[in-house]
Amino acid sequence: MGPVLTCRTGPVAVRTLAVLTGVLLLSACNEGRQSVLNPSGRDAQLLFDLAKIMFVGALLLWLLVGALFVYVTRVNPYEMSRRLAEGLIVGGGVLFPVVLLGGLLVYSLPLMQAPRDADSGMRVHITAEQWWWRVDYELPDGSRVTSANELRLPVGRRTGLVLNAHKVIHAFWVPALGGKADMIPGRETYLSLLPEAVGTYRGQCAEFCGASHALMAFETVAMQPDAFNAWLTAEAQDAALPQGEQATRGAQVFAREGCGSCHTVRGTPAVGRVGPDLTHVGSRKSLGAGILGVEAPDFANWIAHTETLKPEVAMPSYDHLSRDDLQALAAYLGGLR
Template identity: 55%
Template sequence: MSRSALRAGGLAAGLTGLAGCSGTQSVLDPAGVDAEVLADLFWVLLAGAVVLWILLNGAFFYVTRMSARRHSQRVGEALIIGAGIAFPTIVLAVLLSYGLSIMPDQRAPGDGLTVRVTGEQWWWRVEYLPEDGEPVVSANELRLPVGARTEIKLGAAKVIHSFWVPNLAGKMDMFPGRETRMAVEPTRTGEFRGQCAEFCGTSHALMAFSVVVMQPDDFAAWLESERADAAEPADASAARGREVFLAEGCGACHTVRGTPAVGTLGPDLTHVGGRRTIAAGTLPATAEAFGQWLANTDHIKPDVRMPTYRDLAAQDLADLAQYLKGLP
């Protein structure tokens, strides 16, 4: 391979690496206080690793290239003890001390809103727990106020999951029958992507969620709107879709507040049309995507517990999708 090809390959690899340093799911593009601490930790550890690499390889280069001759026992012992033992021990001890010193900050509790997130197979149950009033239930999307430290209570229904929003904080495992806690404090508004980081079954890779960070006033207004019952169908197609929804027994698994649908096995659909995605980050929340999901559930998300509705008449399926999209 020519040198120009090697250089081109190295440049491409470098650009690819830099591309991973930003975006809606990058630990190196922090948008939260805890993520900033972890990003700083990464750069400090990387600098320490580079120093060790240069020292050890420099010592090897010295004895094999710059001074390729027989050395005295004193020089050999100095290289081994100094470069091979003492200096790495000092550097690693400093790095360990620095890493341990930031751990308490990662465990600082929230001082505002509390949210409970439960890992299901394979979606996320989200409950906002205000100090006054009943919990506000949602699914597969988390909204947070910027500049506030939100406490998140984590649990799991069947198997172990792991809650991870790289831009905002580190990972935290979720266990059946046990509650773990973490807190996040976003520093800027925007939309970020979270993911289950613990293999939890067939559709583990399709278990994502959106995190929308909002201004405090906008968040308060959104949370108040989430308390409301579902909107009435906007047109005849959506009204027929509601009839299909109830006739097909969807309310046995899903809740749509303000209707006879009060099921709790599946996600709450009261405001599903206003979410960024459906099926836990798998599809966009469009009427077309709702139709695809209803007709091809088992193909889109293997082993999912929701039945498919491909046997519905095409018009019924379209009306049902229109009804779901019209639940903002």
């Protein structure tokens, strides 16, 4: 029998591998439209800058503690004088933390003001449901334009968000644009966002709220002000009339199945408020609160398998519809732009 070769990994190698793995994982978090490490809004940038300063402070503190440890265990591993020991306790255990934490507190508290300040810009009322988002844009005359599962904001302007929730606590969070805010039933909370780059960013409920919590996302679209104004004007209009024989049949299926008792389609007899407003659902970025696209197969999949795609959702699965009726209904909804 030949010699047996063994491979031993020392503690240093294990620690080095762990650090390198952590760095690789952290670098992967820097990309994507739901990353706090890729800020695209004024408020997210302030939080990112604060995080960097706190990281540097924590690193300096770690290095200092490590240096003291090496000094007392390796460089001078002898009994200290009482005066020196008391100096280390008072200086390192009291004075240094007070100065460091006090400095961070003085720097960070003013950063919290801007996202909470009242502003003269537009207000958007957002209500967290189970498990979707009701979004109402407040117009200058006090009227509202209702949408769902999508938030659109003008770039370079601060928009105030009035947050509420139905039944249980949720939390509103668009990592690339700003911080989190709790949404509490019966209590309005306030947050404002100032996007600085055109793009589409993913938002998420950040508070566990039930079976489909992980399936409660939304798209936030930051647009140039002129494009946003044009979109809001179009969004305020009634639903488009069905185009083509299939979409017309889909509108009939929609009415026959009683969909209008839960959903609103402005300009039609459908005035339900239980579920999302569908007036312009075909022009949105996603379906089912961020879990599907908005192509005809996505609508058909959602309608037929709602309870499977989103556990404990209030909407039942319409799996009893014939293939032709299902496709017609999907064509009608996809045409609501």
